[in-house]
Amino acid sequence: MSEAGGVHAAHAAHGHHEALGFWRTYVFSTDHKMIGRQFFFLGLFMLVIGGLLAMLMRWQLGWPERPVPGLAWVPEPFMIEGIIPPETYNSLFTMHATIMIFFAVMPIMIGCFGNFLIPLMIGARDMAFPVLNMLSFWTGALGGVVMLAGFFVPGGHAAGGWTAYAPLTAKAVYTGVDWGQNLWNISLIIIGFSSLMGAINYITTIINMRAPGMTWFRLPLVIWSLFITSILLLLALPVFTAALAMLLSDRMLGSHFFLPEGGGEPLLWQHLFWFFGHPEVYVLVLPAMGVTSDVLSTFSRKPIFGYRAMAMSMISIGFLSWVVWGHHMFISGMNPVLGNAFMMSTMVIAVPSAIKTFNWLGTLWGGSIRFTTPMLNALAFVMIFVIGGLSGVFMASTPVDIFIHDTYFIVAHFHYVVAGIVFGMFAAIYYWFPKMFGRMMNETLGKIHFCLTFTFFNATFFPMHFLGVAGHMRRIWNPLQYEFLQPLQGMNQFISVSAFLLALSQVPFVINLVWGLCAGKKAAENPWHANTLEWAAPSPPPHGNWGETIPSVHHGPYEYSVPNMAEDYLPQHQPLAVPAAAAH
Amino acid sequence: MLDMLKWLPENVSTYGGEIDHLFYIIYYITGVGFLLVAVGMVAFLIMYRQREGRRATYLHGNTAIEVTWTVVTAVIFIVLALMSQPLWGRVKQQVPPSNFQLRVTAKQFNWEIVYPGPDGKFDTADDLMMNNEMYVPVNRVIHVFLASKDVIHSFFLPHLRLKQDTVPGRVIQAWFEATKPGRYEIPCAELCGFGHSGMKGWLTVYSPEEYEKWMKQQWPRS
Numbered sequence: 001m002s003e004a005g006g007v008h009a010a011h012a013a014h015g016h017h018e019a020l021g022f023w024r025t026y027v028f029s030t031d032h033k034m035i036g037r038q039f040f041f042l043g044l045f046m047l048v049i050g051g052l053l054a055m056l057m058r059w060q061l062g063w064p065e066r067p068v069p070g071l072a073w074v075p076e077p078f079m080i081e082g083i084i085p086p087e088t089y090n091s092l093f094t095m096h097a098t099i100m101i102f103f104a105v106m107p108i109m110i111g112c113f114g115n116f117l118i119p120l121m122i123g124a125r126d127m128a129f130p131v132l133n134m135l136s137f138w139t140g141a142l143g144g145v146v147m148l149a150g151f152f153v154p155g156g157h158a159a160g161g162w163t164a165y166a167p168l169t170a171k172a173v174y175t176g177v178d179w180g181q182n183l184w185n186i187s188l189i190i191i192g193f194s195s196l197m198g199a200i201n202y203i204t205t206i207i208n209m210r211a212p213g214m215t216w217f218r219l220p221l222v223i224w225s226l227f228i229t230s231i232l233l234l235l236a237l238p239v240f241t242a243a244l245a246m247l248l249s250d251r252m253l254g255s256h257f258f259l260p261e262g263g264g265e266p267l268l269w270q271h272l273f274w275f276f277g278h279p280e281v282y283v284l285v286l287p288a289m290g291v292t293s294d295v296l297s298t299f300s301r302k303p304i305f306g307y308r309a310m311a312m313s314m315i316s317i318g319f320l321s322w323v324v325w326g327h328h329m330f331i332s333g334m335n336p337v338l339g340n341a342f343m344m345s346t347m348v349i350a351v352p353s354a355i356k357t358f359n360w361l362g363t364l365w366g367g368s369i370r371f372t373t374p375m376l377n378a379l380a381f382v383m384i385f386v387i388g389g390l391s392g393v394f395m396a397s398t399p400v401d402i403f404i405h406d407t408y409f410i411v412a413h414f415h416y417v418v419a420g421i422v423f424g425m426f427a428a429i430y431y432w433f434p435k436m437f438g439r440m441m442n443e444t445l446g447k448i449h450f451c452l453t454f455t456f457f458n459a460t461f462f463p464m465h466f467l468g469v470a471g472h473m474r475r476i477w478n479p480l481q482y483e484f485l486q487p488l489q490g491m492n493q494f495i496s497v498s499a500f501l502l503a504l505s506q507v508p509f510v511i512n513l514v515w516g517l518c519a520g521k522k523a524a525e526n527p528w529h530a531n532t533l534e535w536a537a538p539s540p541p542p543h544g545n546w547g548e549t550i551p552s553v554h555h556g557p558y559e560y561s562v563p564n565m566a567e568d569y570l571p572q573h574q575p576l577a578v579p580a581a582a583a584h
Numbered sequence: 585m586l587d588m589l590k591w592l593p594e595n596v597s598t599y600g601g602e603i604d605h606l607f608y609i610i611y612y613i614t615g616v617g618f619l620l621v622a623v624g625m626v627a628f629l630i631m632y633r634q635r636e637g638r639r640a641t642y643l644h645g646n647t648a649i650e651v652t653w654t655v656v657t658a659v660i661f662i663v664l665a666l667m668s669q670p671l672w673g674r675v676k677q678q679v680p681p682s683n684f685q686l687r688v689t690a691k692q693f694n695w696e697i698v699y700p701g702p703d704g705k706f707d708t709a710d711d712l713m714m715n716n717e718m719y720v721p722v723n724r725v726i727h728v729f730l731a732s733k734d735v736i737h738s739f740f741l742p743h744l745r746l747k748q749d750t751v752p753g754r755v756i757q758a759w760f761e762a763t764k765p766g767r768y769e770i771p772c773a774e775l776c777g778f779g780h781s782g783m784k785g786w787l788t789v790y791s792p793e794e795y796e797k798w799m800k801q802q803w804p805r806s
Binding site: 085086087089090159160161165167168174175176260261264265266267300301302303304305306307308309331332333336337339340343344347348350351354355357358359361362364365366367368369370371379382383386387390391393394396397398399400402403405406407465466469470471473475476477478481482483484558560561562563568 | 592784
């Protein structure tokens with residue numbers, strides 16, 4: 001079958017849609033947009049839980065061993081008259097990270113926006129495998145239920161860190177956690193299958209179902225980012241799933257993969273975990289980079305600077321992400337010779353990230369910049385990512401890492417990279433909300449939310465660099481147990497207050513979201529005057545997305561401010577004669 | 585406030601100064617990089633804000649500029665790696681010879697420190713084991729053999745810029761040479777269970793005379 005024939009056959013298969021009942025429209029939907037919305041609300045719900053866990057941690061770090069106000073009712077052994085014991089504290093940071101990474105950032109950035117945007121932006125009627133897509137969501141939701149169940153089992157939830165280093169996690173006696181850790185493993189195996197189904201679907205859809213004229217180098221960068229993310233997931237998750245199964249087997253079946261007394265090797269867990277874990281970091285951050293590229297170009301009214309370099313740098317990040325995992329293990333006891341190799345590969349992977357930053361700046365240069373809420377968030381993502389990227393250089397340098405490894409410097413660094421994704425996430429929510437829900441969010445509330453979030457994000461995470469430089473270890477329950485950390489307590493309290501204010505700063509967002517869903521102004525088809533295909537569909541798009549015919553694509557996605565045109569944008573589907581130089 | 589590295593604990597080891605020096609170099613390079621990007625971005629946001637009658641420049645990129653910034657950043661990062669490598673080798677690979685050896689075995693939630701005694705040999709009758717107390721003379725290369733009885737711990741001497749995980753099933757050698765007498769904390773830096781927070785010992789660095797005195801107290805008959 002010719003490629004064109006394949007495309008048409010695939011589109012035809014998705015062309016017919018009848019009126020469906022409540023269950024098949026809202027619950028067991030196969031419509032990529034509904035599945036996207038389902039992932040969105042799942043992710044937001046888990047984001048709140050993950051955030052609340054962080055608040056408890058910050059209380060304990062700011063005011064160690066003092067009762068948390070209002071929580072005296074929590075039964076022992078989780079809390080003792082409102083005081084957080086060390087076992088619970090270890091569960092808090094373990095579950096904060098696990099929930100934020102696997103159940104908040106991934107569902108929103110990949111599950112929600114991947115699902116919602118891929119068919120709409122490439123001009124397809126749905127995903128290649130709609131039923132698999134539905135299954136992916138419900139498998140993920142099951143994983144979420146199993147993960148939350150861990151909070152209610154005797155012994156408490158997993159307390160070995162999200163990195164779950166064996167042998168600490170390989171025997172219940174080492175942490176005192178029994179079924180909490182088992183459920184943690186089982187849940188991540190389940191959600192791994194969910195992500196695999198999604199990844200296969202995204203890859204197949206992007207390769208096979210692009211609208212006529214949508215060549216690879218006319219794809220919006222957010223689609224490029226989701227494509228590379230999906231490939232990374234497809235290759236990394238089987239390794240992680242296997243490692244999780246091995247760890248579970250050590251715990252429950254008496255094997256010794258990671259237990260030295262039976263001939264196992266504790267460092268094997270770290271190698272397997274980080275072989276997954278480092279590509280996972282890019283899985284988290286690439287979609288936010290893609291969103292940022294699209295939003296910056298739209299609101300600068302200017303083509304993205306260096307489109308091919310942007311796509312190529314994401315591809316090279318995709319390749320290099322497989323050879324940097326050892327930089328998490330410089331002081332693990334791994335052969336120090338390997339440290340040199342991983343340091344070099346880590347320094348090299350900084351280059352494509354730097355290229356992306358420069359290209360974002362190049363996009364702003366000479367633009368006509370609109371300071372909308374999505375734009376402010378995208379700009380913040382760039383600044384936050386720059387700080388997170390630069391702080392990564394310190395730990396890439398092996399001798400410096402000896403000192404800062406396992407300190408708050410690392411905590412600061414990965415919050416600037418991974419928690420910084422929330423700015424990409426908010427940019428995406430404010431930008432695509434009109435398309436997702438057919439209504440506009442309030443700009444003023446959005447800007448208030450942005451200003452507060454940006455301020456308290458930095459007030460929370462920037463001072464952590466200072467703590468780290470002072471040697472403050474991460475994952476300690478009470479810093480006052482150490483004489484050399486006692487002078488830092490004021491800083492810890494400042495961070496805690498900032499973190500509480502950062503949480504409160506989300507109130508305007510929640511109001512805006514609820515208000516927007518219920519009473520927001522009806523959104524036009526293309527409220528931002530953007531070029532990409534999703535803006536050619538109605539807001540919100542119907543099941544099947546397009547009317548009778550699939551749109552044809554005539555240009556790249558970033559043809560803004562084309563000379564000699566009345567409008568400053570040229571949608572991809574609009575067959576206007578443009579100057580030869582502009583035909584990208 | 586601008587000088588973040590003022591927050592470093594006082595350095596009292598021979599190689600700590602070199603690590604701090606590299607720390608400063610990276611701090612200045614990344615600081616300049618950050619300022620360039622931040623100032624550039626703010627300037628562009630002001631200069632190119634939307635104004636009536638002005639249209640954005642229609643520009644897809646500039647190969648010369650893109651090649652330049654790619655090469656410049658690549659060179660900076662690779663040079664940083666090459667600068668780091670020799671020091672890493674001195675701390676982790678080229679251990680200076682010494683006959684002063686200690687065994688440190690981590691367990692939930694203590695450091696067991698074994699002294700070989702006056703005969704300088706382990707596993708003999710005059711071995712001495714202490715929990716969480718390490719005594720060494722100043723200006724002497726100390727070899728530490730790190731092991732663990734249960735889970736992974738991390739032997740961290742913030743004031744000496746030394747950190748090394750202890751892994752069950754392995755013996756990992758580390759070394760340091762303290763340059764100033766005093767008492768320094770030895771926290772565990774790797775999550776090791778519910779007692780991780782508070783797992784710490786003390787390193788006491790004595791002057792040679794004080795160390796001799798301490799030796800006499802521990803092994804009075806030698």
